[in-house]
Amino acid sequence: MTGRKKVLPNLYIALIMLFLYAPMLVMIVLSFNSSVSTSVMSGFSLKWYAEVFRDRTTLHALYNTLVLAVFSSLIATVIGTVAAVGLYGMKKKWLRSMVLTVTNIPMMNPEIVMGISLMLLFVFVGNLVGKTDVLGFPTMLIAHITFNLPYVILSVLPKLRKIDPHLAEAAQDLGCTPVSAFFKVVLPNISSGIITGLMMAFTLSLDDFVISYFVSGPQFQTLPIVIFSMTKKHVKPDMYALSTLIFVSVLLLLVIMNISQDRAEKKRRA
């Protein structure tokens, strides 16, 4: 590529990053604002950071949020990938269409409808088995996996369509078992779709409020619930500080990962 050809794409990426990160910049600036208001700038202060480290409830909620997001996205990715592979191999077209339509339901159901209907279902089942406080981490995990699944399936399925269907068969003809054919031939070809799905699932799970609210119990509260329940009064700036901390840690991690990868690649070349 010539130099000029590279400028345009990079400019385009920069513009989109500006769009995506403009609110992040605002968030960071406001987290250092000494005023309790997000619309009045009144000087530099670190007090909201002190507040974050003092507030046990919020930190515990953050921990819960991350645990839930990690588990739900991983489980959803496994179930979703297997389902996508199975769906792809399905020969009955009408059945496949039906399953795919059902798959879309969690995406198109407004969150409150899904939250309340799942809550009623869990409570109903709970009553059947004689458990009066069924709502908690397990119900939240199930709910999160459920709304994550369509995103995983919709990321993996298009990749499967791109694979030559004879590839797996050829591998089997060459002596692979169906399972090892899957791991050696199919999986590498759909890995980018799986990672995409995992990323989306993790993201969705981190930020869900409405569904989580209804299916959560008194012992397990996530950060979005804490933040949204402040909305009769005021979302306090320590939430901006906490978000900034998360943001900066992830960004740092990214940079470190990139540098170490580049080094490893250079080493390999040398």
Next chain:
Amino acid sequence: MKKTSLRAKILNAPYIVWAILFILAPMFMVVFYALTDRSGSFTLQNITALAVYKETFGRSIGYAAVATAVCLLIAYPLAYIMARSNASKQRTLMLLIMLPMWMNFLIRTYSWISILANTGIINSLLRALGLGPVQLINTPGAVILGMVYNYLPYMILPIYSIMCKLDYSLVEAAQDLGCSSRSVLRRVIFPLSLPGVVSGITMVFVPSVSTFYISQKLGGGKFLLVGDSIEMQFQTSYNYNLGASLSLALMVMILVCMVVMNRFADEDEGAIIL
């Protein structure tokens, strides 16, 4: 081929069980609520009551369609650029695209209010330049911007993941055969990336139609969308029946939109949605 089918059945089993338990069972409850009154007896009253909401539905679908189109226009070139970058840049870009979405939705939205408000960042800049304030917040444009912002990654990623395994020798072959770059895009790249595009459209359009909060916060609450109406039925009027019927109607409309879109897109790919 029969063998594959049997294996497919085994692979499908966990998901189908999951879907029946946690998608269809709650869905059945929605249908039940929509077709009954408070005492639990059958009625079509909730369905006929929907007539009042036709403008709300129209507006929601309109806004979501515009947001989806904007997302597609922005995401497509980016996904292409990403797919043609080196591996480490690809990974970084992917994380960079998702990272803002890891911050809390409310805080992201409040930040947008700070940017768009009449006393906000953009208008302060414009005033300093003597260009006067421009009404940005509390407009349909702001609502659509909110949708685009929140769902853009769900358009970029599926298209990107298709494009990075795209066979670029086809592109080169087309170029060698004298295709202009525009017709390469139209005849080779775009058709090949279509499954990703369809996935992306689904993942942006569907949640956009049913969203709430965005219109409340960025639209100043002046533009009621279906998501807001449904929330109101559950929250202020305890009318689960009407709320359920509204969301059922919403689902039917989304399905219709998807079928129409799929007909336009490609006959073969229709199976992705239906």
Next chain:
Amino acid sequence: MKKLLSVLLVLSVFAGLFSLSGCGGNVAHIDAEKLIGNYDVEELRGTQMNFYTWGEYISDGSEGLPDVVADFERITGIKVNATTYASNEDLYAKLKAGGASYDVIVPSDYMIERMILEGLLQKPNFENIPNYRFISDEYLDLFFDPSNEYSIPYTGGMVGLIYNTTRVTEAPDSWSVLWDETYAGDMLTFNNPRDAFGIAQCLLGQSLNTTNPDDWYAAAEKLKEQKPLLQSYVMDEVFDKMEGGEAAIAPYYAGDYLAMAAVNPDLAFVYPKEGTNVFVDSMCIPVGAKNKAAAELFINYMCEPEVALANAEYLRYLCPNTAVLEDERYTLKGNPILYPTADFKTEYFHNLDQDTLDLMSKLWNEVKLA
């Protein structure tokens, strides 16, 4: 894939570190010596209770005030699982469905009425809540709990007009200012039907709890008239918009005005002459509470003068505790906005019948479409 996993793992480790570093710092504490009741109950040590309340409602250790829930845990040895909700309706949906048991909740007046009606609340044993005597007479015998059997008032407030004196030169005294074209594009109102209708109803001289459909139609007309003049319908965004001068006039709670005025001294507050809505949030014990004894102990603790003072300072809403109201340390003592001396009409929201609720939501939809 591995890389991604490691990112997720490192994130969790971060979170773990955060939660470890959460202790320490110089925070005020509730002095167990100064408490009146006996909180050293042997059989409750090591038990748990679930406390379900509004977000930002309990003194949490910020602003140099004590963390009252943590102090309760320390003093009594009872573990409190405190979780939060954003609206009475969220709370109601959760309680009605079941699936989780709560020991103490803090619903508002009309919701308490509804919950009692539907048998969702149980009567606490007031013998275990001796500090109930601190509750001011004003908060007793209210309509939702006429013989004071179910609820122990925690806080309350009234809605009034907040305005920016640099933009609104003539002090308004009526809700009609929200229909004044001079301030077109600079006014906010509630983004929930009950409160928004309430203002129109006050202005029209109706009851906030009217069940006459004609009244509601008239109020809806009034709201449609108002819509083009409004900048936006808001809830918590009102803080930022008023503090930053984005809007000039908005109705909100008196206690929240005090918080806004601390940021922007240009803001002023008035109770309109037509009267206004008043609310009380009270502590209740739902049916199905697993640890009623701890719930009663907790409610008694919340009524302790020292604890109530901390909460009143933190929340800035009305305090129903007479010991606090007389306490010299209470910075809002006799505050003319929180505790107005002038008499004007106030009305509570009552639980409306279903037809009226349906009509209200239908009309609200029309207003939003207008």
